[in-house]
Amino acid sequence: MAKISSTDLLEQLKWRYAVKEFDSTKKIPSELVSALEDSLVLTPSSFGLQPWKFFIIEDQGIKDQLPAISWNQPQPKDCSHMVALAIKRNFAEADVARFIDCLAASRGVTVESLEGYKGFAGGFVAQGVSEGWIEHWSTHQVYIAIGQLMSSAALLGIDACPMEGIQADKYDEVLGLDGTEYHVVLGCALGYRSENDKYATMNKARFPKEEIVERR
């Protein structure tokens, strides 16, 4: 175990803020980019189904196209790596079967031994498809991923700016996802804060703990 102290955890979570201005000259070392990708892959999801895909944009030519479809916010072009978090469209029972194959392989068991779980998860997904909420469910899972991504980045000393207000359809276009099974729902710029970002030193605004947390 490589667990850390609560003091260290909270220091890093307080250090984190939504960066307004990145230092465009600073790039995340490739070992840390790879670790952030791993943290995305390791994100927990409902039934373990991982209804997602993550695009890590480092090409400056692509990044330069993004502010115009992100309400003119500069972070996607000035950051080191821009992440576009996508759901898998038309998630269905075939995807559950694909996951069960993966689960069987990683546990070294037969697919048949997982029939119960397959039926349970498959029934859930089939219901989501027929009732029309499956993409809401997939989107929820992607929000777990951005939560884990932001805390992972903070712990590694990497800055981030979550970007919910992006023109997702246009991101699909720029990334060539139109007509594919993936659809961007969220963005997250990663890199290093500029020394000029005055927001870096401002106090965090949080409602008092006693209003937000209640013990029972």
Added chain:
Amino acid sequence: MAKISSTDLLEQLKWRYAVKEFDSTKKIPSELVSALEDSLVLTPSSFGLQPWKFFIIEDQGIKDQLPAISWNQPQPKDCSHMVALAIKRNFAEADVARFIDCLAASRGVTVESLEGYKGFAGGFVAQGVSEGWIEHWSTHQVYIAIGQLMSSAALLGIDACPMEGIQADKYDEVLGLDGTEYHVVLGCALGYRSENDKYATMNKARFPKEEIVERR
């Protein structure tokens, strides 16, 4: 800065799994419960608006009522602390004003100096209310919170089991939230894995990184 290495981060994220069986004799030390509450409070949210509240259930009498409304899963009664994550219902422009007051106080500036931000965030929320998606948006924010909670717990060496499949309306009833402005949307059991939980040592099942992550 108390940043950690990517090796330590990934070791803890790999150590994490969705606990099936908690050791009901082991309780989370109060300093760590408090740190997990702080990590919830520190969760990033859209516009910083924090449309949520978190209930930390330690009373065994309440916990014992939860498996019956959690598809008979035993984790809520056997864990050390059960978290119920709630959205604030009827989130509206008055909540934005409340946040702007909090923001002004924490930054030591006047509310008037934040008029622009207030108008922007208020317009967003007003649109969500009139178009009927505000509770979806609030729910999305709560998923960020459970993402940060699970990674924080893993880093502190505390086990967790996220519980999406709970009967949320019944949780409201048990917690006395009916008729209040809060509505439970998710649960997360926290504590320590039982030595008998055979899932603890199973390999994680994740789709291959090259299928889930794509560089551009």
